Amino acid sequence: MVVTRFAPSPNGSLHLGHAYSAITAHDLAKERGGTFQLRIEDIDGVRSLPEKADEFREDLEWLGLEWVEMPAQSTRLETYEAFARNLLSRGYLYPCTCTRKDIMAMKPRMGPEGAIYPGTCKGRNLDPEKPAALRLDVDRAMAELPELFWEDEVNGTQIADPRPFGDVVLVRKDAPASYHLASTLDDASDGVTLVTRGQDLYAMTHIHRVLQELLGLPVPMWHHHPILLGEDGEKLAKRRNSPSLADRRRAGEDGRVLADRLRRGEFGAGITLASA
Ligand code: GLU
Numbered sequence: 001m002v003v004t005r006f007a008p009s010p011n012g013s014l015h016l017g018h019a020y021s022a023i024t025a026h027d028l029a030k031e032r033g034g035t036f037q038l039r040i041e042d043i044d045g046v047r048s049l050p051e052k053a054d055e056f057r058e059d060l061e062w063l064g065l066e067w068v069e070m071p072a073q074s075t076r077l078e079t080y081e082a083f084a085r086n087l088l089s090r091g092y093l094y095p096c097t098c099t100r101k102d103i104m105a106m107k108p109r110m111g112p113e114g115a116i117y118p119g120t121c122k123g124r125n126l127d128p129e130k131p132a133a134l135r136l137d138v139d140r141a142m143a144e145l146p147e148l149f150w151e152d153e154v155n156g157t158q159i160a161d162p163r164p165f166g167d168v169v170l171v172r173k174d175a176p177a178s179y180h181l182a183s184t185l186d187d188a189s190d191g192v193t194l195v196t197r198g199q200d201l202y203a204m205t206h207i208h209r210v211l212q213e214l215l216g217l218p219v220p221m222w223h224h225h226p227i228l229l230g231e232d233g234e235k236l237a238k239r240r241n242s243p244s245l246a247d248r249r250r251a252g253e254d255g256r257v258l259a260d261r262l263r264r265g266e267f268g269a270g271i272t273l274a275s276a
Contacts (some may be wrong), residue, residue, distance in 0.1 A: 002034030004196040004223075005157070006060075006067070007183065010052030011045040013244030015199070017228045020262050024225045025262070026065045026195035036065070037190055040072040044179040048074070057246040062255030070190045073182050082176035083185055084134060084170060092141055092214055093170060095132035096121040106254055112203050116166035134171035138163055141210055150209045153223040155202070160209035168207055173258050184208045188217040196223045228267055 004025040008018060029036040038060065042048040053072065061069060087093045106171060108115040117135060126132060148160040162168070170181045177185070187195055187208075195205075202224040212219055250256060261267065 001193070002029055002032045002211060003037060003191050003193045004029040005037040005039055005070070005187070005190065005192050007039045007041050007186070007197070008056055009041045010048050010050065010056065012049075013052065013174045013246050015242055015244055016262070016267055019059070019063055019245055019259065021196070021198055021225065022230050023063065023064060023259055023262055024223075026067070027045075028054065028194060028196055028223060032194075036067045037070050037192065038067040039070045039186055039190065041179070041183065041184060041186075043073045043077075043175045055246050059249060059255075062249045063243070063259040064256040065120040065259075068135055070186070073177075073186065075121075076182070076186065076189075077176045078175065079185060079189070080171075081181055084176065084181065087136075087170070087214060088134060090214075092137055093134040094122050094137055094167075095126055096135045096167075096169075097126050097130040097132045109193055111164050111166060115164055116164075117168075119167055122167070131173040132170045133148070133173045136162075136170050136207075138165070138167050138210075141214060145210065145213050148209050149214055150205055150219070151221045152202075152205070153221060154199075154226075155224065158205070160206045162206040162210050165207060170211075180204065180207050180211060184211045184217065185215070187220060188212070188215075193220050194223055195220050196225065198227045199224045228262075 006018075006022040006025045008014060014022075026036040028034075038057070040053045040056070042050070042053070057069075084093065096117070098117070102120075103115055103117060106118050106120065108118050110116065119139065121135075122137065142161070142163060150158050150160055152158055169178045170182060174180050186192075205222055205224075208220070211217070242249075245255075
């Protein structure tokens with residue numbers, strides 16, 4: 001049975017782009033007689049606003065969606081810690097005390113998601129007083145794993161290669177997991193079979209596929225849907241000043257009508273991976 005999910009971070013209000021993402025995941029599950037899940041990713045981001053989670057639920061209801069809610073990330077910290085300890089004890093993680101400023105001062109190469117960490121802390125004796133993050137030793141992981149693939153309903157079969165991102169952070173200084181670790185573990189424990197999200201997160205899957213292999217997790221399929229763009233070419237989800245779903249709801253707009261307009265593609269233009 002197909003299980004999809006919408007996994008918003010409660011750092012700000014939802015916009016049309018989020019509505020499109022939630023509707024896509026919802027409809028993909030419903031068309032196939034499956035389940036659509038909501039998961040609040042409240043450790044993904046600098047600051048979580050607990051009241052936003054209620055706002056999100058009201059928004060989804062207003063759009064006419066039905067979902068099963070899974071536990072929020074903040075209730076799963078022990079699981080993240082256990083899996084991180086496992087990776088650390090097997091030598092796939094190393095501590096890193098560098099700050100963002102330190103890294104930028106090293107004039108790092110830029111990858112698809114910004115600065116590539118030059119591996120400065122790898123194998124170094126670190127000041128135990130300084131807060132440390134844990135980074136994935138990506139070369140070590142790739143040297144030991146067989147060639148990995150992932151199946152994307154939109155983009156076809158992909159070879160997983162996270163090396164262009166460098167040694168990404170899996171355990172943050174201020175949280176027991178980064179987005180990569182938490183989201184990958186949650187999708188596995190929630191039984192998600194079709195990870196549905198925007199094309200903007202497509203490249204992240206290279207990292208997640210490798211984590212699944214290192215952690216012995218089940219491997220789902222992915223559906224990376226096109227992103228809604230405004231007429232100015234900017235992502236609707238991030239666009240400043242565009243009314244949030246909550247604003248539209250409170251102004252009395254009919255959410256179900258809005259959802260159907262989104263389904264009909266009346267808003268913005270979808271971008272494909274080639275032009276992303
Ligand atoms: N929490 C992430 C976000 O709000 C989404 C993660 C995902 O769908 O994998 O951007």
